[in-house]
Amino acid sequence: xxxxxxxxxxxxxxxxxxxxxxxxxxxxxxxxxxxxxxxxxxxxxxxxxxxxxxxxxxxxxxxxxxxxxxxxxxxxxxxxxxxxxxxxxxxxxxxxxxxxxxxxxxxxxxxxxxxxxxxxxxxxxxxxxxxxxxxxxxxxxxxxxxxxxxxxxxxxxxxxxxxxxxxxxxxxxxxxxxxxxxxxxxxxxxxxxxxx
Numbered sequence: 504x505x506x507x508x509x510x511x512x513x514x515x516x517x518x519x520x521x522x523x524x525x526x527x528x529x530x531x532x533x534x535x536x537x538x539x540x541x542x543x544x545x546x547x548x549x550x551x552x553x554x555x556x557x558x559x560x561x562x563x564x565x566x567x568x569x570x571x572x573x574x575x576x577x578x579x580x581x582x583x584x585x586x587x588x589x590x591x592x593x594x595x596x597x598x599x600x601x602x603x604x605x606x607x608x609x610x611x612x613x614x615x616x617x618x619x620x621x622x623x624x625x626x627x628x629x630x631x632x633x634x635x636x637x638x639x640x641x642x643x644x645x646x647x648x649x650x651x652x653x654x655x656x657x658x659x660x661x662x663x664x665x666x667x668x669x670x671x672x673x674x675x676x677x678x679x680x681x682x683x684x685x686x687x688x689x690x691x692x693x694x695x696x697x698x699x
Contacts, residue, residue, distance in 0.1 A: 537565035540685025548595040556641030563664035577633040583621035603659035608649040656693030
């Protein structure tokens with residue numbers, strides 16, 4: 504019995520030594536700035552797919568290095584923009600990509616692709632800024648100067664999370680970026696055929 508206890512003690516000391524030398528998935532480096540940000544969609548499939556008017560929960564984490572070591576922090580500045588192209592993941596493993604369709608507007612009698620800031624469709628968790636809900640509008644509003652808007656489904660919105668640190672208070676609060684932003688392409692699907 505005494506040998507087992509001594510063996511467990513030695514194993515514990517060695518394990519702690521390995522963790523202190525960076526042998527853990529946690530980041531023990533003195534530089535706490537992330538290399539990149541990973542954004543994931545809630546749910547078992549991690550597919551960033553949402554109906555107009557519905558909500559999609561997204562989460563971001565700071566990571567560092569090729570092993571994606573977790574960097575502690577939850578301060579992010581979120582943004583979103585309607586795109587005029589690109590692709591989205593159709594399958595959970597990302598092996599099947601499909602093209603994003605384009606939303607068009609008629610302006611001055613001419614039909615043109617439409618891009619817009621979709622940041623107003625983000626609700627940030629007030630307790631943890633790493634979590635948001637993205638909820639695209641049920642009906643896209645016709646922008647000023649245009650006579651109509653036509654969404655072709657699925658259209659895509661790129662959602663970004665910029666990591667940073669907050670300093671100051673009140674009106675003197677500032678946000679300082681600490682690393683490059685991460686992004687995820689969200690597919691906004693056709694309400695009449697959401698699985699197409």
